[in-house]
Amino acid sequence: MSWDAHTSEGIAYLERPGNGPVLVLLHGIGSNAASFTPLLAHLPATARVIAWNAPGYGGSEPLTQVWPQAQDYAAALEGFLDRVKVPQCALLGHSLGALIAASFVACRANRVTHLTLAAPAIGHGVAPGEVLSAKAQARIDDLERLGAVDFAKARAPRLVYRPEDNPETLALVQTAMSQVSMPGYGQAARMLASGRLLDDADRLWVPTDVIVGGKDQVTPPEGARRVHHRLHAKARGTYTELPGLGHALYQQDPARFAAALRQGAAAVV
Template sequence: MTSHPTPADILTPNAEALAAGRQAYRESGEGPTIVLLHGISSGAASWEPLARHLPGYHLLAWDAPGYTDSQPLASSRPLAADYAARLDDWLTAVGVQRCVMVGHSLGAMMASAFAARCPERLAGMILADPALGYRHANAGKRDEVYRSRWTLLAGQGHDAYAAARAPRLLRDDASDDAIARVRDGMRRLNVDGFAQASWMLANDSLEGYVGDGWGVPAAVLCGDQDAITPPQACRDLAARQGLTYHAIPRAGHASYIDAPDAFARALDALARPWLATLPRG
């Protein structure tokens, strides 16, 4: 009898030894590759609900440098380009030549930088509930953004921080399972890696990597109840960059956790034609 994976083991933990150190990730499935980049308060395990709705794809969800068991970046003040360089090394090590890349929130900034660095490696890119970055804000605002998360985590501890912050990433009537998943991701945060990511958010810009265009097909997705990166800001980004915009109904900022089925449908509808000409496997 064929055994079917339980929800807990759809995305299997894995790691790759890179020159820069250990890179942790989760993996599932066979077919064209979709790479999943989590946001600032999350990790690879957060993509489990979405994975259940995406059969027929090879899913690779990384734990960003400094998250769970991934080696932090060398610089305490990294930019998205530094994360993109690690992405490049990791995808080379695991044998991925081309993929669709999904960047959620801060992960969208990393995806943007990767598209600028390696457009030939992307069949398409999805910016989900994208964080735009604060590079053009004044020094006081940048410092506030930098210190607003990791200092609270360090001061309050993981349980208190997760209990207070997790519901804000979801719709008002989010399920208990969704809230528990977001809390679990926050409990796994490493303060040093969190601080590095916070520096990038405060001092870099998603659109700073566009230049004359990313050179790859791209689209913007956003939860219709997103209070962190509001739908209007995401629609404005799509309009400025000439990208299609897709609202995810009944979803907050962590739209792929709030509404994984709707998110998966939108992702599949975009990725399938982008990947149609690529070899499977």
């Protein structure tokens, strides 16, 4: 089965229909909904799978705030799920998507049966309006200076472990990253700068798993372990570190990533 493409009031998304549990997928800062395509074949055929293009990505309208915070994306997600008639789902956020997912669940626990934080971005903790963190500013500067295609060529290899040995994965990552644009990417970079995932982790009461690539250079395992340990005992699910995978773990080895999902959330996916 493959995706169906839709748009709902300014949010573009991909959906694989199913009559089983609903799994909603949130991509990272340099990606889009289509990045989850390699994973689709490894998910149960009965699951209804939805991957959104975050505001400002892949045909989705950007947010109105110049410097949005994670809760602004979470509010957009709530409206989107209402419109596509998903009262409750399993939620998976990758990288920047983990910041959005955690913010959503922290205030809307009744909407989510299970949360997965994959290669979670912790955020830089900068107050909105202050000087951007150096890493966030560099993202914006590099995109504006290089343009999206060369920006992707320069940055994509860091997301793949041993990119020289994994050209197909590198091509997937680079293709998605070459489609980022302003103002959406700049908004996301500012949200990353002000993100505080560890604070939201303290407020999660939904069963939550953490998955990270053992060779992730972007969001290293040390950060993922900190997130896992900050979870309340009642919310703390499995922590899985996948050896030999980098930041783009669900693209580099979707079968192994899906197996980690099943280990932590068999009743969901």
